[in-house]
Amino acid sequence: xxxxxxxxxxxxxxxxxxxxxxxxxxxxxxxxxxxxxxxxxxxxxxxxxxxxxxxxxxxxxxxxxxxxxxxxxxxxxxxxxxxxxxxxxxxxxxxxxxxxxxxxxxxxxxxxxxxxxxxxxxxxxxxxxxxxxxxxxxxxxxxxxxxxxxxxxxx
Amino acid sequence: xxxxxxxxxxxxxxxxxxxxxxxxxxxxxxxxxxxxxxxxxxxxxxxxxxxxxxxxxxxxxxxxxxxxxxxxxxxxxxxxxxxxxxxxxxxxxxxxxxxxxxxxxxxxxxxxxxx
Numbered sequence: 001x002x003x004x005x006x007x008x009x010x011x012x013x014x015x016x017x018x019x020x021x022x023x024x025x026x027x028x029x030x031x032x033x034x035x036x037x038x039x040x041x042x043x044x045x046x047x048x049x050x051x052x053x054x055x056x057x058x059x060x061x062x063x064x065x066x067x068x069x070x071x072x073x074x075x076x077x078x079x080x081x082x083x084x085x086x087x088x089x090x091x092x093x094x095x096x097x098x099x100x101x102x103x104x105x106x107x108x109x110x111x112x113x114x115x116x117x118x119x120x121x122x123x124x125x126x127x128x129x130x131x132x133x134x135x136x137x138x139x140x141x142x143x144x145x146x147x148x149x150x151x152x153x154x155x
Numbered sequence: 156x157x158x159x160x161x162x163x164x165x166x167x168x169x170x171x172x173x174x175x176x177x178x179x180x181x182x183x184x185x186x187x188x189x190x191x192x193x194x195x196x197x198x199x200x201x202x203x204x205x206x207x208x209x210x211x212x213x214x215x216x217x218x219x220x221x222x223x224x225x226x227x228x229x230x231x232x233x234x235x236x237x238x239x240x241x242x243x244x245x246x247x248x249x250x251x252x253x254x255x256x257x258x259x260x261x262x263x264x265x266x267x268x269x270x
Contacts, residue, residue, distance in 0.1 A: 026179040051238040058210040125211035132245045
């Protein structure tokens with residue numbers, strides 16, 4: 001039986017890492033976000049940086065569940081965060097469907113200056129947020145796995 | 156989804172009494188919003204002061220709420236916490252909605268005294 005939630009914190013104080021393995025599903029994603037924010041608070045990150053990290057991970061994990069795993073629960077997601085003095089380096093992997101070829105979404109934010117209220121976009125914001133709040137955003141398909149890397153401010 | 160509706164001289168204040176509007180509750184948010192605003196006819200002030208976390212799904216739900224009101228009614232936002240405000244700014248949704256610090260200010264701007 002797949003473990004729903006596995007957590008390890010490791011590494012010397014100067015370079016701290018958190019390793020989480022979860023099965024996709026809204027409850028587990030919420031729990032992962034709580035684990036992550038608790039760990040970041042434990043490492044002394046500012047509220048502001050923690051809240052940025054929470055939004056980014058929410059978007060990344062929801063994308064994996066909705067698109068890589070096509071809404072099926074139980075798909076494995078591996079999360080690694082390592083903190084040094086300036087940056088939180090993050091890596092999220094899954095073995096779901098690959099991203100479509102081409103650049104990552106979100107380069108063109110959804111158009112808001114629409115003529116009619118009913119034309120306002122309700123989606124397409126997730127990648128805009130990820131791009132705006134991270135640096136070093138990088139996606140690779142390695143064998144049967146997706147690997148997304150990005151960095152967040154660690155102060 | 157804990158949300159309430161209060162009438163203030165024809166403008167409604169919808170208060171969200173949850174601390175998150177995310178992928179898990181976006182549908183309930185939309186449904187509850189629809190239930191609350193359908194019996195009324197005026198503009199709606201959405202009070203998000205209890206909401207600490209709003210992701211892109213939550214944002215989509217707020218836009219859906221705006222659309223539910225139709226062309227003749229306006230959705231105004233108030234009480235944005237810093238994390239929610241950041242999401243509004245980064246997506247430029249702050250250009251779509253009028254945003255006030257609280258419901259009293261939003262009502263005052265419409266010439267209504269909050270009780």
